[in-house]
Amino acid sequence: MEGAGILLPIETAMAREATCGHLLISAARATTLKLANQRDAAVPHAPVMIRGAEPFDLDLAVAVADPALDLANPLKGPFKAEPIAWQEAAEAAMELARIAGILPAFMIAPDHAGEAQPVSPGDLAQWSDPDRLRIATRAKLPVTADDDSELVVFRKPDDMREHCALVIGRQMGGKAPLVRLHSECLTGDILGSLKCDCGPQLDAALAAMAEEAAQGGYGVLLYMRQEGRGIGLINKMRAYRLQDQGFDTIEANERLGLPDEARDFATAARMLDLLGIGEIRLLTNNTKKVVALETHGISIRERVAHELPSNPHNRRYLATKRDRAGHLLT
Numbered sequence: 001m002e003g004a005g006i007l008l009p010i011e012t013a014m015a016r017e018a019t020c021g022h023l024l025i026s027a028a029r030a031t032t033l034k035l036a037n038q039r040d041a042a043v044p045h046a047p048v049m050i051r052g053a054e055p056f057d058l059d060l061a062v063a064v065a066d067p068a069l070d071l072a073n074p075l076k077g078p079f080k081a082e083p084i085a086w087q088e089a090a091e092a093a094m095e096l097a098r099i100a101g102i103l104p105a106f107m108i109a110p111d112h113a114g115e116a117q118p119v120s121p122g123d124l125a126q127w128s129d130p131d132r133l134r135i136a137t138r139a140k141l142p143v144t145a146d147d148d149s150e151l152v153v154f155r156k157p158d159d160m161r162e163h164c165a166l167v168i169g170r171q172m173g174g175k176a177p178l179v180r181l182h183s184e185c186l187t188g189d190i191l192g193s194l195k196c197d198c199g200p201q202l203d204a205a206l207a208a209m210a211e212e213a214a215q216g217g218y219g220v221l222l223y224m225r226q227e228g229r230g231i232g233l234i235n236k237m238r239a240y241r242l243q244d245q246g247f248d249t250i251e252a253n254e255r256l257g258l259p260d261e262a263r264d265f266a267t268a269a270r271m272l273d274l275l276g277i278g279e280i281r282l283l284t285n286n287t288k289k290v291v292a293l294e295t296h297g298i299s300i301r302e303r304v305a306h307e308l309p310s311n312p313h314n315r316r317y318l319a320t321k322r323d324r325a326g327h328l329l330t
């Protein structure tokens with residue numbers, strides 16, 4: 001990493017022999033290890049550098065990095081936090097870990113690190129730029145909810161994630177379409193997980209759009225490949241393990257040293273823009289989605305409530321969304 005020297009991601013390190021004197025971890029993790037003060041912990045995913053009394057090998061580094069292992073694995077020490085002289089690069093490294101869906105933890109300048117790929121914070125900004133998104137292709141896709149629908153698939157040149165938009169009914173000017181901005185939830189969308197409300201929300205959105213199409217309008221489902229509010233499936237499952245220990249959905253992300261909300265709504269706005277849609281009626285209970293899309297140039301004619309019945313497994317999750325994340329839920 002430009003300015004930082006070699007950073008070896010602890011979770012995916014191929015150089016199994018690597019050892020180092022310093023690790024880069026999150027402020028949340030440093031706080032759990034009692035190495036950071038409250039000011040550092042104000043941003044749980046901020047980077048903190050720590051030094052150990054002994055060099056770190058990968059086994060020790062993993063134990064330091066992964067909070068889900070704490071109960072099984074009492075931590076060794078002592079460790080000490082030290083100032084970082086390359087703050088911007090350190091922040092970019094934490095962001096790269098989130099995007100890669102791995103624990104935000106790195107060996108710093110390890111011995112036996114193997115080959116390294118140069119990356120700069122500017123590369124990351126370019127990679128994230130929504131303007132680089134293009135429509136890759138589109139085709140008719142009859143679905144159960146409505147057989148008159150089409151799937152439009154999007155891609156950036158160097159981002160493997162394939163976001164897509166299902167257009168239900170005929171896209172025309174006139175009435176603003178009913179839009180659902182849905183972020184991938186493999187557990188809820190495919191497996192029928194009861195821990196969240198994603199699956200029922202997806203089904204209800206498709207039904208509402210089909211109804212809209214039957215009345216001469218149309219609907220657009222934006223399906224975005226940003227699992228777990230942008231932390232990936234593996235980290236979401238780590239967060240579920242922490243939730244089983246008593247942390248709520250926000251605390252669990254934070255304890256992993258990841259943002260509790262890392263979704264990219266600018267790219268959602270860009271998808272609508274590429275479809276030629278500037279005005280929508282948005283199915284959501286999340287006012288932050290409304291604000292984010294408006295900030296990126298989409299005019300929201302109406303917020304359409306999208307609350308589905310709860311169950312005993314998702315009741316706490318929904319209450320946390322209402323009480324801590326400001327969702328308009330009863």
Ligand SMILES: Nc1nc2c(ncn2[C@@H]2O[C@H](COP(=O)(O)OP(=O)(O)OP(=O)(O)O)[C@@H](O)[C@H]2O)c(=O)[nH]1
Nearest residue numbers: 181182183184185196226227228229249284285286
């Ligand atoms: N990290 C994490 N992600 C979760 C958890 N439960 C659900 N998710 C993710 O949260 C996202 C749900 O997004 P949406 O339903 O589109 O949005 P929302 O913010 O709930 O707002 P609505 O539009 O009102 O539904 C999906 O990416 C899920 O994978 C959890 O406990 N932890």
Ligand SMILES: [Zn+2]
Nearest residue numbers: 185188196198
């Ligand atoms: Zn879900």
